[in-house]
Amino acid sequence: MKKRILGFWEIWNMSFGFLGIQFGFALQGGFMSRIFQTLGANEHDIPILWIAAPLTGLLVQPIIGYMSDRTWSPKWGRRRPYFLVGAILSSIALFFVPYSPALWVAAGFLWVLDASINISMEPFRALVADKLVESQRTYGFVMQTLIIGIGTWVASNLPWMVSQFGVSDSADVGVVPDSVKVAFAIGAFVFLISILYTVFTTSEYPPEDMEEFEREKKQKSSFVSDIVNNIGNMPKTMKKLGVIQFFSWFAFFTMWSLANPALTEHVFDTPAPIEANYNMSIPADKEAFDVANTSFQKSSNLVGSAMGVYGLSSMAFALLLVFYTSKRNINRKYVHMMSLFIGGTGFLLMNIVSPEQLKYCFILIGIAWGSILSMPYAMLSSSVDPKKMGMFMGIFNMFIVIPQVIAALGGINAISSLLGDKAINAMTVAGISLVLAGLSNLLITNKAAISYQGETVIADE
Numbered sequence: 498m499k500k501r502i503l504g505f506w507e508i509w510n511m512s513f514g515f516l517g518i519q520f521g522f523a524l525q526g527g528f529m530s531r532i533f534q535t536l537g538a539n540e541h542d543i544p545i546l547w548i549a550a551p552l553t554g555l556l557v558q559p560i561i562g563y564m565s566d567r568t569w570s571p572k573w574g575r576r577r578p579y580f581l582v583g584a585i586l587s588s589i590a591l592f593f594v595p596y597s598p599a600l601w602v603a604a605g606f607l608w609v610l611d612a613s614i615n616i617s618m619e620p621f622r623a624l625v626a627d628k629l630v631e632s633q634r635t636y637g638f639v640m641q642t643l644i645i646g647i648g649t650w651v652a653s654n655l656p657w658m659v660s661q662f663g664v665s666d667s668a669d670v671g672v673v674p675d676s677v678k679v680a681f682a683i684g685a686f687v688f689l690i691s692i693l694y695t696v697f698t699t700s701e702y703p704p705e706d707m708e709e710f711e712r713e714k715k716q717k718s719s720f721v722s723d724i725v726n727n728i729g730n731m732p733k734t735m736k737k738l739g740v741i742q743f744f745s746w747f748a749f750f751t752m753w754s755l756a757n758p759a760l761t762e763h764v765f766d767t768p769a770p771i772e773a774n775y776n777m778s779i780p781a782d783k784e785a786f787d788v789a790n791t792s793f794q795k796s797s798n799l800v801g802s803a804m805g806v807y808g809l810s811s812m813a814f815a816l817l818l819v820f821y822t823s824k825r826n827i828n829r830k831y832v833h834m835m836s837l838f839i840g841g842t843g844f845l846l847m848n849i850v851s852p853e854q855l856k857y858c859f860i861l862i863g864i865a866w867g868s869i870l871s872m873p874y875a876m877l878s879s880s881v882d883p884k885k886m887g888m889f890m891g892i893f894n895m896f897i898v899i900p901q902v903i904a905a906l907g908g909i910n911a912i913s914s915l916l917g918d919k920a921i922n923a924m925t926v927a928g929i930s931l932v933l934a935g936l937s938n939l940l941i942t943n944k945a946a947i948s949y950q951g952e953t954v955i956a957d958e
Contacts, residue, residue, distance in 0.1 A: 649808020840865020
């Protein structure tokens with residue numbers, strides 16, 4: 498079946514659901530560590546509490562990719578059923594996570610939340626390759642990045658925004674402030690509505706050969722053996738992109754898990770108070786704890802707002818790429834390399850900036866983020882079998898998940914400790930990791946992956 502060239506609004510509609518997905522990821526990435534700290538977590542324990550997130554991605558994305566490749570409904574299509582199921586589950590988890598009464602409950606909700614978001618997210622990547630001709634794929638992935646940028650900025654600012662309307666940032670010991678609870682409730686609503694918008698405004702192409710599709714579905718094959726076989730036979734370009742992804746996602750996992758403790762301590766000088774250091778039965782100590790905790794919660798709002806700027810700058814960067822790639826090709830390899838270098842610089846500058854200057858670091862990081870969300874997927878989509886696009890997109894997620902698991906299991910703490918015991922050292926590690934990711938782009942040599950080559954299919958090297 499010959500695909501037609503899609504217009505701006507058609508690509509916008511099929512990508513709009515990512516607004517909600519990014520609301521979920523931004524609230525999770527910006528405020529889960531704050532929730533953990535509020536519930537009594539030590540900053541050195543935070544990475545291991547985050548391990549649920551990458552582990553669920555490792556399990557869920559290949560499974561959902563495999564299943565969506567083998568799904569077809571005349572009414573609901575191939576990918577949209579998974580969008581909808583993931584959205585419902587994510588919205589429920591988002592609403593309830595800030596009401597967690599204990600640390601283990603919050604960690605469990607993070608597991609459920611990340612699994613649910615992944616159910617929705619993985620098919621969105623495959624949908625771009627399903628719907629768009631080769632010459633529009635960079636455009637399609639960049640459009641997703643534009644919408645992700647909008648979602649990141651708005652969601653990251655939600656606790657600060659609602660606090661401006663009088664919702665309290667203060668709370669009792671071990672209780673998440675109302676400003677965070679309201680922000681997560683808004684995020685749950687936006688997640689569901691944006692996914693529904695895409696589900697009801699986007700159609701999908703049926704399999705090119707329905708009879709062959711049905712025969713392949715009926716063939717007895719093991720999911721595990723299929724996954725293992727495709728991992729063993731993945732294209733060389735995909736393996737090389739995996740190296741880039743490893744360093745990129747190690748850096749961003751470090752930011753999501755440790756930016757709040759690092760920046761509230763180093764930049765704002767308002768670290769989370771430790772309850773054990775106060776005698777709560779003495780009024781003066783109780784008052785001192787409350788003052789320190791409120792200062793921490795307010796500076797956490799400001800850290801979240803500053804982090805939101807990386808969504809805004811990634812949106813601006815994506816917008817430039819949307820205009821450019823709608824008419825011309827780009828060298829994906831060098832665009833990605835330079836973007837990662839710029840993001841690495843943003844992390845390194847966090848050592849010397851003031852609270853007022855912190856947003857400029859995140860502007861630089863946003864350029865890297867905008868590229869990470871588009872360029873690797875555009876390069877990958879030119880290197881794999883279209884019939885297995887969902888599975889390969891799911892397998893590709895391993896290169897996102899493995900570095901996060903390594904980071905959570907002690908990688909961040911071990912490497913950061915080489916630089917000293919200050920929390921800000923984690924951001925330095927993130928910067929170095931992004932620079933290494935940029936240099937790894939030199940591994941990519943497949944011309945089809947680097948830039949669209951017309952209708953000629955160039956074999957993977």
